[in-house]
Amino acid sequence: GNSVTQMEGPVTLSEEAFLTINCTYTATGYPSLFWYVQYPGEGLQLLLKATKADDKGSNKGFEATYRKETTSFHLEKGSVQVSDSAVYFCALSDRSGYSTLTFGKGTMLLVSP
Amino acid sequence: DAGVIQSPRHEVTEMGQEVTLRCKPISGHDYLFWYRQTMMRGLELLIYFNNNVPIDDSGMPEDRFSAKMPNASFSTLKIQPSEPRDSAVYFCASRSGGGLSYGYTFGSGTRLTVV
Numbered sequence: 615g616n617s618v619t620q621m622e623g624p625v626t627l628s629e630e631a632f633l634t635i636n637c638t639y640t641a642t643g644y645p646s647l648f649w650y651v652q653y654p655g656e657g658l659q660l661l662l663k664a665t666k667a668d669d670k671g672s673n674k675g676f677e678a679t680y681r682k683e684t685t686s687f688h689l690e691k692g693s694v695q696v697s698d699s700a701v702y703f704c705a706l707s708d709r710s711g712y713s714t715l716t717f718g719k720g721t722m723l724l725v726s727p
Numbered sequence: 728d729a730g731v732i733q734s735p736r737h738e739v740t741e742m743g744q745e746v747t748l749r750c751k752p753i754s755g756h757d758y759l760f761w762y763r764q765t766m767m768r769g770l771e772l773l774i775y776f777n778n779n780v781p782i783d784d785s786g787m788p789e790d791r792f793s794a795k796m797p798n799a800s801f802s803t804l805k806i807q808p809s810e811p812r813d814s815a816v817y818f819c820a821s822r823s824g825g826g827l828s829y830g831y832t833f834g835s836g837t838r839l840t841v842v
Contacts, residue, residue: 648830650830650833655835656835656836657731657818657820657833657834657835657836658818658820658831658833659833660830660831660832663830703770705830707830714760714772714775714783715760715772715830715831717769717770718769719769719770720769720770
């Protein structure tokens with residue numbers, strides 16, 4: 615079956631530091647890949663996505679590249695802000711008729727001033 | 728668009744009571760999902776519907792849980808009787824059928840506490 619593995623958190627960084635959150639997946643075929651963000655007390659919001667190999671998703675300074683050869687979709691940001699503190703979820707959706715999202719367990723990011 | 732609307736935002740109930748959580752998906756979205764989030768287990772898919780029909784309820788923990796979608800704009804998740812281990816945040820999400828590359832839109836969740 616499908617699965618997503620994320621690095622465990624919390625990830626603690628100072629403002630303006632470089633961020634990487636690792637995500638690897640197991641799936642049949644060619645899934646679509648997503649990063650969601652959850653701010654405290656809120657639901658999950660789509661941050662970025664990539665639908666085929668070598669695609670790069672980007673939004674709000676965050677980037678992730680769909681690497682089929684390493685089955686990875688690592689999230690990066692060059693300079694984090696305090697407002698980026700949240701829980702980040704990697705997810706995949708396969709291409710079957712009734713595809714559902716499979717989520718990783720989430721990685722908490724804490725950014726201090 | 729108001730997004731996916733869930734109610735109530737918070738629910739505190741006593742063990743043994745019936746609890747009903749409500750969700751209004753985005754208009755035009757034909758998939759609806761119910762998730763449960765806990766610290767221990769993360770996000771778990773409980774059940775999902777397509778065009779108001781339940782497709783997969785294998786994630787529903789036990790017979791105490793039931794979900795309905797009587798029309799395209801409303802769904803409920805019911806727990807009867809509730810137990811302390813049901814305490815969690817319950818999320819509803821919706822998606823359009825062609826949205827494989829668009830992901831889901833989540834509601835803000837219902838935080839359930841069973842005492």
